[in-house]
Amino acid sequence: MDIESNGNNKRVFNRLGTRQPQSSHHHQNQNQKVCFHWQAGRCTRNPCAFLHRELPPPPLPHSTHPSTSSYNGGASKRAHGGLGSGGRNDGFSSRKNPNFNNTWGRVGGSSGGGPVNKMERVCNYWIQGNCTYGDNCKYLHSWSIGDSFSLLTTLEGHQKVVTGITLPSGDKLYSGSQDEHVKIWDCSSGQCVSTIPVGGEIGCMISEGPWVFIGLPNMVKAWNIETVTDLSLSGPVGQVYGLVVGNDLLFAGTQDGSILAWKFNPATNCFEPAASLTGHTSAVVTMFVGANRLYSGSMDHTIRVWNLETLQCIQILKEHTEVVMSVLCWEQFLLSASLDNTIKVWAATPSGNLEVTYTHTEKQGILSLCGMYDSGGKPVLLCSTNANDVHIYDLPSFMERGKIMSKKEIRVIQAGPSGLFFTGDGNGEVRVWNWLTAPKTGM
Template sequence: MDIETDGRFGNKRVHNRLGPANGAASSSTSGKVCIHWRAGRCNRFPCPYLHSELPEATTKRSNHGGGGGNVWRNPNGGGGGRGSGGFNKWGRGPGGADGGPRHKAPDRPCRFFLAGDCSYGEKCRYPHSYCMSDSITLLTPLQGHEKVVTGIALPAGSDKLYSGSKDGTVRMWDCQTGQCAGVITMGREIGCMISEGPWLFVGIPDAVKVWNMQTQAEMNLTGPTGQVYALAVGNELLFAATQDGRILAWRFSASTNAFEPAASLVGHQLAVVSLVVGAMRLYSGSMDKTIRVWAATESGSLEVTYTHKEEHMPSVTVGTAAAVAIHLRPRAAA
């Protein structure tokens, strides 16, 4: 039978070809039901697949219906419907007659679990894991921030995890219970966060907040203009990437127990959004589509030794691999 349709698939001829009568095999078909016919949009003629449900499937469906005609029952409920036996797309059934799985388990995590709202729980057919690995499992989600989390720090030897967010707060989490153990209200968006030794560094607009987690000492490093997007530590220097394109550096002074300004690196034309210290170099990536490498001279000052321009890249953004490098040598002896 031919059916003319003017629906959402346009004016197309859909061929509704029934399968063989009484379950007899047909040499002109493959014995499989056309998935496009099931979706209501098969336009092939002749179609090599059946345009009707297989008799076996119809019989099994009616038997599972329990006489009530239902084609699906909630797998979380009891009873003898489809949800309570076998494997189906709505949940994880008990498997085959031998106790083993009837189908291969999916190789991707449940997207509803990742979003935090899967209603099937352990009966879900998809794994409830962020990583498909036997050695990594989810412990607990840490919920509390109201906006994007922009920094996480786990100080060595500490049982507290720190997180910063654009909601203007720093939260301290107990690593044993997963509960929030304290909230520090900054009042301004947090752009980044790192820890080094006993120090916790938080980048905010126009400043870097510093806390000593052992002595509870607090400092405010001024100098940045605009948001501080990245922080890095190397060769006893603290580096801050700023919105105005500069990279500021501070050195800790044991005599004053404070961080003192050490350098202001200029060269980028737009905001610096990434900093990496490695192989005795400082690497910086900027929204001006350049990566700059900074090196220390014999006198101890820092200079640009290499600039890479990415002409075909629309921009270097936070989280990209493009960063900046600086060669850091020990200062010459006095």
């Protein structure tokens, strides 16, 4: 199954003029082919003879893990997007499983770990390094609860909230912040190898093939890390909060409520304006591409569904009562999260319109969603809230299996390769986590 979320689009971006397509269908492994038309968001075959997924099945568990002093991101040129943070097309038009409508939110709907019933508070004295109670302290001396994942290392250096994390190559991690800098981290040593000022607060950041795209006030920066090209795409009005790629286009969600699109011209090596999508009455803060549709969530409390071929709005979803902070696709479902404390699961009716089939409620407003596979190949959803934490749920049961805490709110969750994932918080810290193949023996 494919799980994705806004911001982690890791297909080779040959449409940006850096590589030539190999064929109409290319090999995923020796016996499987990925549907080229699905990759472009155009496949209309149901069922399709080719794969509507890019990742191979989750790897078999292995016994070795990176040390806590470093992490190795070199195992894959493509960030493991599972339900990561990307705009890759998902199989809304395929693999429809009617049983999911009956298992959302049900205990037993997933075979993952048991529920986490006690969500302790992190000890403030432990944070400051002077708790005298040690193991007898009634508060938590850890940044997480759960036996299926662990913290590898913390990357410190940003001065303000981290708003973007991406891996355009196998050996470097890029992080962006409202401190107006992009930091580049070496994945083997965990050391910052470069700090680049960009001249404005970073609202979002994604990568596609060799390109890194950075959302800034009134501009999108495009870096090609292979050719060392630095382009500035003008046109946005106000802060760019969301970026996504689909159907040969780069989309930017802006503060004035519009969505701008550019198309790469290999002849001029430039991005040329292609369209402006209007309709939202307030800032567009999240976007996702799936099944030939662009989904945009806004501060106007709505989600708009756009046809990627015509770039026309075909439906407006109005069930949320606050800012829509995150949207993503899983199987034939759309998941949306809002500051109204809810995650809504949308499914298509026979007419093709999306309707809410399940609502999950948190105690605080929700900031971000991210999805991926755990080490056993089970789909999990990570949900960050205004309570400075991330809840980890099995899908589709929403059974809680873990929790991550932070000093400040976690704005970014990013899936990575080789069982890694990353969180970026309001304290300017990037934490590196990994899924374990065996339960932890202690905290």
